[in-house]
Amino acid sequence: xxxxxxxxxxxxxxxxxxxxxxxxxxxxxxxxxxxxxxxxxxxxxxxxxxxxxxxxxxxxxxxxxxxxxxxxxxxxxxxxxxxxxxxxxxxxxxxxxxxxxxxxxxxxxxxxxxxxxxxxxxxxxxxxxxxxxxxxxxxxxxxxxxxxxxxxxxxxxxxxxxxxxxxxxxxxxxxxxxxxxxxxxxxxxxxxxxxxxxxxxxxxxxxxxxxxxxxxxxxxxxxxxxxxxxxxxxxxxxxxxxxxxxxxxxxxxxxxxxxxxxxxxxxxxxxxxxxxxxxxxxxxxxxxxxxxxxxxxxxxxxxxxxxxxxxxxxx
Ligand SMILES: NC(=O)c1ccc[n+]([C@@H]2O[C@H](COP(=O)([O-])OP(=O)(O)OC[C@H]3O[C@@H](n4cnc5c(N)ncnc54)[C@H](O)[C@@H]3O)[C@@H](O)[C@H]2O)c1
Numbered sequence: 474x475x476x477x478x479x480x481x482x483x484x485x486x487x488x489x490x491x492x493x494x495x496x497x498x499x500x501x502x503x504x505x506x507x508x509x510x511x512x513x514x515x516x517x518x519x520x521x522x523x524x525x526x527x528x529x530x531x532x533x534x535x536x537x538x539x540x541x542x543x544x545x546x547x548x549x550x551x552x553x554x555x556x557x558x559x560x561x562x563x564x565x566x567x568x569x570x571x572x573x574x575x576x577x578x579x580x581x582x583x584x585x586x587x588x589x590x591x592x593x594x595x596x597x598x599x600x601x602x603x604x605x606x607x608x609x610x611x612x613x614x615x616x617x618x619x620x621x622x623x624x625x626x627x628x629x630x631x632x633x634x635x636x637x638x639x640x641x642x643x644x645x646x647x648x649x650x651x652x653x654x655x656x657x658x659x660x661x662x663x664x665x666x667x668x669x670x671x672x673x674x675x676x677x678x679x680x681x682x683x684x685x686x687x688x689x690x691x692x693x694x695x696x697x698x699x700x701x702x703x704x705x706x707x708x709x710x711x712x713x714x715x716x717x718x719x720x721x722x723x724x725x726x727x728x729x730x731x732x733x734x735x736x737x738x739x740x741x742x743x744x745x746x747x748x749x750x751x752x753x754x755x756x757x758x759x760x761x762x763x764x765x766x767x768x769x770x771x772x773x774x775x776x777x778x779x780x781x782x783x784x785x786x787x788x
Contacts (some may be wrong), residue, residue: 493566497564514649521627521654530555530602530626532593532617535565536704537610537631541658546571546580553579555600557586557593593617597624606658607631610707615640622653629656632722659726667727674731682732686782687724694757697768712754713771717746718781725781732785739785748776 496636529551531542535687546553553571558564564587571580584600586592597605597620607614608631618628634657635641648655661667673679696757697704711719718724734740751773758768 483610496510512721514652516645516648516652516654519652519654521652524603527551528601528603530557530596530600530605531567532557532605532607533613533631534558534563535608535611535702538606539563539567539570541606541608542567543570543574546574551579553583554602555584555586555596559587559590559594561585561589590730594620597621597626602770604629611636611711613662615616618655619643619647622647622651622655625651625653627654627656629658631658631721633657649710657722658678660724661723662726662730664727671727675709677730682785684782685728685732685785687728688781689720689723691720691723694754697754697757697761700767709754709768710771712751712773712775714774716774716776717748719775721781734785742785745782746781751776753777764766 527550529545531545531553534542534556538558541555542553545551553575556564556567556571558567564585568583568585571583575581584596586596593700596602601624604627605617606629607617607621609617611633614630614633617635618630619633623626634655635644644655650728670679674682693708696703697709699705729741732739752770754771754773756774758766758771758773762768762771
């Protein structure tokens with residue numbers, strides 16, 4: 474196997490690792506590789522042509538997407554052209570934020586697409602953005618990113634990128650075919666503490682890494698209060714249909730950078746994922762909701778403190 478192909482396959486495998494938590498066997502990833510071998514145009518070192526003013530659109534401006542809209546609108550060289558959300562009030566909230574930031578000079582014509590599941594499709598065709606930020610519930614990420622790239626825009630996706638192996642390969646294949654970037658916005662890689670530690674690693678202060686452990690420790694049971702709309706209204710179900718680490722890249726991303734994995738010769742060699750029994754949400758639901766409530770009807774399978782232990786392969 475050529476070195477570039479190996480890197481591509483192993484980077485994809487790392488990306489796919491999160492899917493183990495969704496009960497998907499990693500060996501499935503071998504099949505699409507045959508397809509890739511015949512069609513691949515490696516995107517890892519690709520730089521798209523410069524765009525002077527980047528026309529930006531957003532799909533999903535709830536808790537997370539509204540923060541992206543605020544930040545992106547403030548960056549020089551952007552023009553917010555459209556916002557799509559199921560809920561008009563949320564779309565309008567981000568619309569007003571962007572307008573304020575634009576101060577009457579930028580973001581003057583922001584189209585709103587809201588009210589049903591598929592309005593974003595019309596948005597892509599009518600507004601023709603250069604870049605689309607996708608911050609919806611997880612099952613929507615892949616189809617939205619794929620359509621974005623097919624419609625000529627770069628896609629920026631919230632964590633996790635997708636929830637099935639097939640969707641991940643479709644994203645890779647579409648990106649390679651359309652020559653559009655598709656970035657998962659793994660913000661933890663760029664946190665202040667994480668960058669400080671990365672700097673210390675690169676300066677040789679830490680020494681040689683041989684083994685690493687990374688966990689996703691985040692108290693999120695409060696989200697279950699969002700019963701009708703908002704994060705808890707869709708995310709709670711993921712804790713009942715999967716086991717393992719649903720957010721592997723928050724822990725894995727920074728540690729992989731410290732070890733310089735998937736960037737040169739060294740790569741992931743083995744992973745093990747551990748977690749506790751799935752008791753937290755069950756007890757929370759029992760304490761806070763009556764026995765007939767929908768949160769008490771779920772069979773929570775996802776444990777707490779999902780820890781990934783992995784060893785790098787040093788080439
Ligand atoms: N990287 C991080 O640190 C971080 C932090 C928080 C959330 N997130 C991620 O951000 C994403 C969004 O999470 P959230 O907490 O903002 O959820 P949320 O429920 O608050 O927001 C999702 C929004 O998407 C909209 N939406 C859903 N389907 C749509 C469709 N078909 N068309 C248009 N809009 C649609 C919903 O109406 C909602 O407003 C998730 O992937 C989550 O995991 C990442």
